Amino acid sequence: MDYYFTDNEMIAYFVAETKSAGQELKPSEKRKIECGYAHFNEFEDVEYRKVSTVGELN
Template sequence: LFEDNELDIYLDDFTFTVNNKGKTIYENYIPLDSSVENQFAKDCESSENIEFYFKLPAWFKINTPIGTYNPDWAIVFKGEKKIYFVAETKSAGQELRISERMKINCGKAHFKEFEDVKFMGPISLVSEL
C-alpha cells in the first residue's frame, strides 16, 4: 500500500523530526497538522511501550456512508498483535464538529469488524490508549 503511494512532506511549524527511524515509516520528518499531533508523535517515539507508529497519510481513506474518513494514527504496542487506529488527536476540551463525530462513529463501526484492530478517539495523549 505505501510502496505505491509516496509520502509528501512539507516542513512547517508542526513537522516532527524523527529521531528513532526504527519506530515509524517516515525517514526524517512526520508531517503533522497541530501542536497536539506534534506532542503525540514525541510521546509515541519516546514511549517504551510503543513498538511502531505513524501518522496516516491523507490518501489513506475509509469509506463511510457520509463520505471518506482519514484516521490520524496507526500504532502497534510492544507484545501485542493489535493495531490501534487513533481517530482524532484533539486538544483536551476541543469541540469536534458534528461531521467529525459522525465520521469517527463510522470509523469505530468499520474497524469493529476486524478482530486485531482497535479504534480509539478522540484523544490528546498517548497515555489515553
C-alpha cells in the first residue's frame, strides 16, 4: 500500500467492496478483481491486493 505524507500526516488510499461473511464471490466480482490486478500492475508505486478483513490492510 502506498502512503502519502502531507504536513507530517500519513495518508493511505484504498478501495473496498464488502460482502457478508462466508459469501462466495460471484463470477462478475472475480472479474473485477482480475481487472484490478491488470490495471494497477501498470503502476510501480501502487499496491493492489485482495484482502478479506480490514486488519489485512496494514
